[in-house]
Amino acid sequence: MKIIKLCALLVLSFVFAGCNSSPPALQDVPETTSRGYSLGAGDTVSIVVYGEPEMTMHFIIDKSGAINFPYIGPLVLKGKxxxxxxxxxxxxxxxEYLSKPMVTVSxxxxxxxxxxxxxxxxxxxxxxxxxxxxxxxxxxxxFTDRADRSDISIQRAGEGELPGSVGSGYAVHPGDIVTIGMGFF
Structure with a gap:
């Protein structure tokens, strides 16, 4: 009999604990630096080859994700x-071109x-x-006056929309689409 009462109390405690909390907003940690950042179309990069001013230049990465670099030819940057x-x-x-090249990409x-x-x-x-x-x-x-502050969704670049609502601390990445829903009065 004691075991049945104990089990019933345990089940009730789980039920009531679940009733008091709302589902958490989705979380994702924002990147705090560009380290580990994958390049993509629309990024502008600077390539510096120390001591070689004709090889130092800026590029805007296009949809193909590649650039044409002097002496080398096509170089894919997208995803790297x-x-x-x-x-x-x-x-x-x-x-073939330089004995000890020092290259910086930023x-x-x-x-x-x-x-x-x-x-x-x-x-x-x-x-x-x-x-x-x-x-x-x-x-x-x-927000506008009509915004529903709990109806915020993100569509990741190249992916579908995430289910549920995201919180204000949720990470936004390049190419993402953040959508704020309209509240009804």
Whole structure:
């Protein structure tokens, strides 16, 4: 009899604990630096080859994700980190063209993310490392009077819409579309 009462109390405690909490908003950790950032169409990069001014230049990565680099030809940047591109350029320039090339690849401007719906200035904005939904809303001028602050969704670049609502601390990545729903009065 004691075991049955104990089991009943345990079941009731789980039921009541579940009733008092609402489902949590989805979470994702924002990137705080460009380290590990994968390059893509729309990013602007600077390539510096130390001591070789004719090889130092800026590129805006187009849809193909490739650039045409002097002495090397086509070089794919899309999907690679700046460090990987730097290593590849160093390897490909070593020997035939330069004995000890020193190459630095850095991001000059990130590609855009987009925010639509019930914000004051829906538009595309340049991505910044550490960007969250809350900061994206602030960049867009804040919520309108009709915004449903609990109806925020993100469509990841190249993916479908995430289920459920996301919180203000949720990470926004380049190419994402943040949508703020309309509340009904």
């Amino acid at each position: 980190t700046p460090e990987q591109v730097s290593d590849e350029l160093t390897t490909r320039l070593r020997g 991001i000059v401007a990130f590609r855009k993310f987009y925010i639509s719906g019930e914000v004051k200035n829906p538009n595309g904005y340049a991505y910044e490392p550490g960007l969250t939904v809350g900061r994206a809303i602030a960049l867009a001028g804040g």
